[in-house]
Amino acid sequence: GAGVSxxxxxxxxxxxxxxxxxxxPISGHTALYWYRQSLGxxxxxxxxxxxxxxxxxxxxxxxxFFAVRPEGSVSTLKIQRTERGDSAVYLCASSPGTSQSTxxxxxxxxxxxTVL
Amino acid sequence: xxxxxQLGSHVxxxxxxxxxxxxxxSSSVPPYLFWYVQYPNQGLQLLLKYTTGATLVxxxxxxxxxxxxxxxxxxxxxxxxxxxxxxxxxxxxxxxxGGFKTIFGAGTRLFVKA
Numbered sequence: 001g002a003g004v005s006x007x008x009x010x011x012x013x014x015x016x017x018x019x020x021x022x023x024x025p026i027s028g029h030t031a032l033y034w035y036r037q038s039l040g041x042x043x044x045x046x047x048x049x050x051x052x053x054x055x056x057x058x059x060x061x062x063x064x065f066f067a068v069r070p071e072g073s074v075s076t077l078k079i080q081r082t083e084r085g086d087s088a089v090y091l092c093a094s095s096p097g098t099s100q101s102t103x104x105x106x107x108x109x110x111x112x113x114t115v116l
Numbered sequence: 117x118x119x120x121x122q123l124g125s126h127v128x129x130x131x132x133x134x135x136x137x138x139x140x141x142s143s144s145v146p147p148y149l150f151w152y153v154q155y156p157n158q159g160l161q162l163l164l165k166y167t168t169g170a171t172l173v174x175x176x177x178x179x180x181x182x183x184x185x186x187x188x189x190x191x192x193x194x195x196x197x198x199x200x201x202x203x204x205x206x207x208x209x210x211x212x213x214g215g216f217k218t219i220f221g222a223g224t225r226l227f228v229k230a
Contacts, residue, residue: 042220101210107159
């Protein structure tokens with residue numbers, strides 16, 4: 001079956017602009033995660049959804065970052081007033097939602113965001 | 117709070133040689149431990165995970181890891197490296213008490229020489 005997909009694969013924007021990054025999880029997966037991966041680093045947790053609700057958003061760096069999952073499937077990560085430091089690969093993962101701690105997470109290919 | 121340390125950002129081995137990638141964790145509660153692999157131009161995929169039970173865990177592609185609580189380690193090994201094993205490997209930890217976050221290490225890039 002289809003895996004996790006993310007669009008766009010690459011996004012170049014100018015400092016101060018607004019961007020939206022989309023994630024389509026594996027069908028039937030109730031849990032969805034967003035991570036940010038900077039060069040030379042491992043993925044850094046941003047937010048976790050169980051269904052439509054954000055169960056843990058403690059990784060969002062500041063109030064310029066926001067994510068939604070209105071119907072419990074597709075999720076959008078929104079970044080306002082982008083800064084150069086936001087440049088990174090943004091990863092999305094989904095899991096069945098059986099156990100938050102032990103579920104295998106299935107990752108998408110990521111969106112590479114470049115802020116000029 | 118949990119944390120993960122991967123010793124060595126780069127490891128180089130010859131084809132056929134033992135692969136050993138080191139991971140140490142810090143956790144105030146019993147951890148669940150994972151190894152993920154990222155091949156060039158691909159997304160991360162699970163190699164293996166430790167949740168409960170047997171401390172020696174076998175994964176895909178001949179990899180295995182052993183959870184050693186006394187050493188707070190979860191090192192990844194493979195007896196004989198293949199060229200196709202060249203990739204970046206990430207160790208990760210989650211909490212066993214309902215925590216939602218997965219904490220990843222910085223990664224170790226494995227190079228395999230012919």
